Amino acid sequence: xxxxxxxxxxIAIPVLFxxxxxxxxxxxxxxxxxxxxxxxxKASAATCEAxxxxxxxxxxxxxxxxxxxxxxxxxNFGDSIxxxxxxxxxxxxxxxxxxxxxxxxxxxATFAGVTLGIIAAxxxxxxxxxxxxxxxxxxxxxxxxxxxxxxxxxxxxIFKDTIFWLPPSGRLSxxxxxxPFYEVWGWQLAADSGWSKFLEFLSNLYIFNALVTFNWPVFxxxxxxxxxxxxxxxxxxxxxxxxxxxxxxxxxxxxxxxxTARAKGLLETDVVRKHALGNAMLPVVTILGLQLGALLSGxxxxxxxxxxxxVGRLLVxxxxxxxxxIIQGVTVTIAVAYVVINLLVDLSYxxxxxxxxxx
Amino acid sequence: MNxxxxxxxxxxxxxxxxxxAGTAKAVDGVSFELHAGETLCVVGESGxxxxxxALSIMxxxxxxxxxxxGQILFKELDLLALKEREFAKVRGNRISMIFQDPSSALNPVxxxxxxxxxxxxxxxxxxxxxxxxxxxxVMKAVGIPDPETRMKxxxxxxxxxxAQRIMIAMALACEPEVLIADExxxxxxxxxxxxxxxxxxxxxxxxxxxxxxxTHDLGIVAEMADRVAVMYAGQxxxxxxxxxxFDNPQxxxxxxxxxxxxxxxxxxxxxxxxxxxxxxLTNLPKGCRFAPRCAERKETPDPRCETEAPELIDIAAAHxxxxxxxxxx
Numbered sequence: 001x002x003x004x005x006x007x008x009x010x011i012a013i014p015v016l017f018x019x020x021x022x023x024x025x026x027x028x029x030x031x032x033x034x035x036x037x038x039x040x041x042k043a044s045a046a047t048c049e050a051x052x053x054x055x056x057x058x059x060x061x062x063x064x065x066x067x068x069x070x071x072x073x074x075x076n077f078g079d080s081i082x083x084x085x086x087x088x089x090x091x092x093x094x095x096x097x098x099x100x101x102x103x104x105x106x107x108x109a110t111f112a113g114v115t116l117g118i119i120a121a122x123x124x125x126x127x128x129x130x131x132x133x134x135x136x137x138x139x140x141x142x143x144x145x146x147x148x149x150x151x152x153x154x155x156x157x158i159f160k161d162t163i164f165w166l167p168p169s170g171r172l173s174x175x176x177x178x179x180p181f182y183e184v185w186g187w188q189l190a191a192d193s194g195w196s197k198f199l200e201f202l203s204n205l206y207i208f209n210a211l212v213t214f215n216w217p218v219f220x221x222x223x224x225x226x227x228x229x230x231x232x233x234x235x236x237x238x239x240x241x242x243x244x245x246x247x248x249x250x251x252x253x254x255x256x257x258x259x260t261a262r263a264k265g266l267l268e269t270d271v272v273r274k275h276a277l278g279n280a281m282l283p284v285v286t287i288l289g290l291q292l293g294a295l296l297s298g299x300x301x302x303x304x305x306x307x308x309x310x311v312g313r314l315l316v317x318x319x320x321x322x323x324x325x326i327i328q329g330v331t332v333t334i335a336v337a338y339v340v341i342n343l344l345v346d347l348s349y350x351x352x353x354x355x356x357x358x359x
Numbered sequence: 360m361n362x363x364x365x366x367x368x369x370x371x372x373x374x375x376x377x378x379x380a381g382t383a384k385a386v387d388g389v390s391f392e393l394h395a396g397e398t399l400c401v402v403g404e405s406g407x408x409x410x411x412x413a414l415s416i417m418x419x420x421x422x423x424x425x426x427x428x429g430q431i432l433f434k435e436l437d438l439l440a441l442k443e444r445e446f447a448k449v450r451g452n453r454i455s456m457i458f459q460d461p462s463s464a465l466n467p468v469x470x471x472x473x474x475x476x477x478x479x480x481x482x483x484x485x486x487x488x489x490x491x492x493x494x495x496x497v498m499k500a501v502g503i504p505d506p507e508t509r510m511k512x513x514x515x516x517x518x519x520x521x522a523q524r525i526m527i528a529m530a531l532a533c534e535p536e537v538l539i540a541d542e543x544x545x546x547x548x549x550x551x552x553x554x555x556x557x558x559x560x561x562x563x564x565x566x567x568x569x570x571x572x573x574t575h576d577l578g579i580v581a582e583m584a585d586r587v588a589v590m591y592a593g594q595x596x597x598x599x600x601x602x603x604x605f606d607n608p609q610x611x612x613x614x615x616x617x618x619x620x621x622x623x624x625x626x627x628x629x630x631x632x633x634x635x636x637x638x639x640l641t642n643l644p645k646g647c648r649f650a651p652r653c654a655e656r657k658e659t660p661d662p663r664c665e666t667e668a669p670e671l672i673d674i675a676a677a678h679x680x681x682x683x684x685x686x687x688x
Contacts, residue, residue, distance in 0.1 A: 254421075256463040262419050263458075264478055264529065265451035267444065274477075278468045354513040355467060 005347055012339050016332075019339075020072060023331040024065055027324045034322035038081055055081060068328070075194075077329035082321045087329035090314060092197050095333065096204035097171060098310035101302065102295040104207075104230045109237035109295075110288060116238075117245025117284075122272065124250060132242065139239035144298050148232035148305035155228055167225050169307035171206060176221050178206045184213045229306045233298050237291040244287045249280040282352055289345035293338045365392035366569050367416070367454075367537050372429035374408075374415045381641035385411040385424065387593040390671075393537065398563065398570045400584035400601070402577065402616070406637055408593040409573045413539045416571075417456055418446050433537070452482040455530040456539040460546040461522035465514035471525045472498075472510030478532040497528040501558060520551035524558065531562055538563070539571045544579065556583060577620055581605060586677075589613045592637055592648040595671060599678040609680040611655040647683065655684060 034057065035048040043051075052058050056067065071078055077087035120132040156168030172178060180203030182189060189196035203209045207226070210219035252258060253276055261275040262268075300312030311330055318326035350357045374386040386408040393399050401409045414420050416431055418438065431438040433454065438446065458464040466474060472494050479490035491510070498506035501524040514522055523543060530538060540559065544552035556579065563570055572583055580587055584601040589610065597610040608614045618631040635652035638644055644651060646665040656664050661683045663669070672686040673679045680686060 256458060256460060257466040259419060259421075260458060260464045260526075260529075261466065263417055263451055263456045265447045265449070265481055266477075267447050275466050275469075279466070353468060354470075355515050 004350070005343070008343050008346065012343065015339060016336060019332055019335040020069060020328075021065070023328045023335070024068060027327040027331075028061070030319065030322060030327075032322055034081060034324065037320070037322040072332070077332075078325035080318075080323055080326050082318070082323045082326070087325050088197070090326065091311065091329060091333055092201045093204060094309060094311045094314045096201055096206075097308055098296065098299050098303070098312055100205050100207055101226065101229055101233060101299050101308070101310060102292065104226055105233040105295050105298075106237065106288070106292055108230055109234040109241055109291065112234070113238040113241025114245050114284065116242040118249060118272065118277075120242065120246040121249035121253065122268075129246075133246070136239040136242045139235045140243075142235060144232055144236065144301045145305050147235055148229070148302055151228045151232055152305065166227050168228060171222060171225050171308060172218070173221050173225075176218055178203070178209055178218050178222070179213070179215070180204075181209050181213045184215075229302045229308060232305065233295060233302045236298065237295060240291060241284060241287060244284050245280065248283045249276060252276045252280040255279075278352065282349065285345055285348055285352065289342050292341050296334050296337065363394060365394050366434060367393040367571075368430070368432040369412070369416065370430040370432070372412065372415055372431065373427045374411050374420055374424055375427050376424045376640075378423070378641065380639075383640040384593050384643065385640055386415060389429075389590070389593075389595055391588055391595065391598065393569050393571060395536070395569050396563070396567045397585040398572055398583050400580045400587045401571060401573045401590060402575060402580055402587060403590035404575055404637060406640070407590040409575075409590055410541050412590075413456065413541050413571065413573055416537075416539060417450060417454065418443075419450075448482070451478055451530075451535075452533045453535050454537040454539065455533070455535040456541065457523070457526050457530050457543045459542040461526050462514065462519055462546070464526055465522055467514055470511050470513055471517070471522075472512075475525065475529050475532060478529055482533050493532070494528075497532050498525070500562070501525075501528040501531070503528070518551075519547050520554065523547060523551075523555055527555070527558065527562070531566065531568070534566050535568060537571070538568045539573070541573045542575070543572075545574075545576075552579075559583075577616060589616070592643060593640060594648065594681065596649065596681045597679070598671065603675075603678050607678075609674060609678070609685050610649075610682050611653045611684065612649050615654065647681075649682075659684060 033048070034055070035043055035051045039047060039051060056064060059067075068078070075088070077091070079086055080090060083090065116132050116136070120129040123129050152168035155164060155166040159165045167173065180200065182199050182203065187199075189199065206222040207219060210216070210222055249272075253272075257279075258271060258276055261271045266274070296312075299310060300316060302308070303310040303312040304316065311333070314326060315330040317323075318330065369392075370390050372386055372389045373384065376383040376385055389408070389412055391399065401412065403409050411420070411424065415426055416438070418441075420426065426439060429439070433449065436449065438449070441449070465471065472491055475494035475497060476487065476490035479485045479493045480487060483490075483493075485493060495506050495510060498509065503509050503521065503524055509517075509521075514525075517525065527543075543559070544555050547555060559570070559572075560583065562568070572579070574580060580601065586598070586600045587604045588595045589597040589604075589612065591612050597604070597608070597613045599607075599609075604613065605617070608617050612633075615631070615633045619633065621630055633652055634654070638648060638651065644665070646663065646667055647653070647669050650656060650664045653664070663683045667683075669681050669683050669686065671679050671681040674685055
């Protein structure tokens with residue numbers, strides 16, 4: 001099991017190299033000149049010359065790649081052109097927001113999707129089944145940005161001044177701020193160490209931070225701000241998971257071993273819970289891994305609609321500004337997350353299916 | 360033997376499936392009695408309603424099937440009138456079933472020990488530890504070598520014969536009064552078949568379980584059966600004890616089946632086959648269901664064969680037959 005995980009991690013190394021090279025090339029293939037994008041159309045040739053030299057864009061592309069790769073291997077994504085700050089620092093500030101959003105959306109999508117799928121499969125061909133599946137089809141067809149705007153409009157505008165009102169933008173209400181847990185606990189952090197960056201990263205998960213410091217007002221405020229973006233983001237994966245659970249469970253319910261379970265005298269609820277679900281979840285877990293990737297990209301749109309300062313918005317803005325280090329840094333981080341998630345999914349198979357465990 | 364009250368009585372059972380092509384009368388008016396300790400074999404070719412009869416008794420008819428008529432009495436219980444919750448207490452406990460393909464009938468994600476133990480926790484209310492201990496006991500009883508290690512094995516790690524022993528262990532865990540075995544050896548190698556049948560006979564003697572053995576193999580019938588029901592197109596066409604059936608088969612279908620058995624040593628050019636096919640269950644002939652394939656009808660034609668459905672009528676003591684040519688005066 002451990003050997004398998006290590007082997008998989010080793011296989012991931014060339015994949016990550018590939019990702020580095022591809023993002024490097026793709027960032028530079030975006031038409032437009034970083035100098036013009038950054039300093040404006042009227043920047044003089046001399047100014048641009050200085051700019052290009054300063055960021056090394058005059059070097060041959062292979063040299064640039066070499067420098068970039070050696071930096072990345074030392075854990076340095078370079079400095080943002082636009083903010084003149086390390087990309088790593090920007091990731092520490094912005095990524096937690098996206099992770100919080102994507103994880104919450106995944107949790108909601110999984111619970112709701114699996115539940116709806118089970119209901120639809122158990123009541124196959126009934127009104128409940130048809131309604132759920134029509135709902136899932138509608139859900140999967142709704143664009144995230146449109147659904148986001150509608151939710152923001154309904155709960156932020158129409159329900160304004162009622163108890164159903166939910167904040168349509170931002171992470172926290174004005175006047176409420178999240179105090180990092182290490183400050184609450186009075187930890188002294190060494191400036192600029194990897195450990196302190198990690199703690200800062202954790203503390204930027206506001207909901208998590210509020211939970212561990214028992215700061216309920218901040219917790220509720222952060223949760224309330226997350227409801228609409230999470231709903232907008234979770235709808236598509238929820239529908240996909242619901243459909244997958246339904247078809248997978250229907251397939252499993254027709255299998256011989258389910259008939260055996262019934263013949264043993266188990267009640268239908270236990271047949272589903274103990275014998276069908278474990279087998280039916282295998283394809284659903286695959287979908288789950290893929291959906292988390294989709295969630296990260298969906299987060300880009302959701303963050304824009306709900307005015308959240310996450311990594312998705314950072315990326316979009318960086319693309320417009322031709323801020324190569326940020327584009328590369330964010331893309332690589334998301335790609336690494338994707339690889340890791342899929343590794344976890346593969347490892348979970350062997351937990352779920354003994355037939356894979358022995359191979 | 361027949362003097363005692365039967366353990367299981369099936370009266371006029373009809374199980375139909377509503378399909379797009381029409382109503383398929385998979386089981387149509389089947390009646391029989393099963394007594395303690397005896398083995399009743401149900402024979403017939405694929406699709407004749409053997410398995411659906413068994414699943415009807417278990418209350419496990421798959422959709423869109425439904426029992427439209429009849430009565431199934433199990434000792435004091437009217438099974439069809441039971442609520443699902445009550446029926447579940449009988450299933451796997453007092454009546455249990457073994458299926459055809461053991462490799463697909465066991466859940467791939469649970470160990471076989473857990474799967475057997477589940478029956479004990481379910482019906483006897485044992486704790487998990489006690490249930491596993493009892494599971495070990497039945498695994499020994501069905502002749503599984505090294506049961507302590509095997510308990511932790513998953514179904515895919517076992518051979519077909521071993522897996523079927525696990526199925527038998529599971530079915531016999533609560534010492535049921537009735538065991539239904541639906542082609543228990545069809546998916547197994549011939550050598551393993553003999554072992555499994557031997558095991559079933561041993562266990563039957565030990566627990567005095569009444570057995571319904573469903574098969575299409577007349578060799579198994581000859582070896583295992585006390586009484587035999589021959590089914591064709593959803594109906595019992597002949598009913599007799601095993602000796603009578605083999606010595607003196609009456610129904611043209613049974614006779615044709617007997618002639619299609621290869622005989623060792625006999626000079627035989629070709630195996631005899633029954634011409635034609637089983638009629639579609641959605642569109643059965645008006646008269647006798649076997650009439651279109653019946654060879655004997657050509658020799659001694661009876662006009663009713665094609666117009667009137669024959670009844671299952673006693674032609675001798677404990678021997679009944681559904682045929683105008685035998686019973687039609």
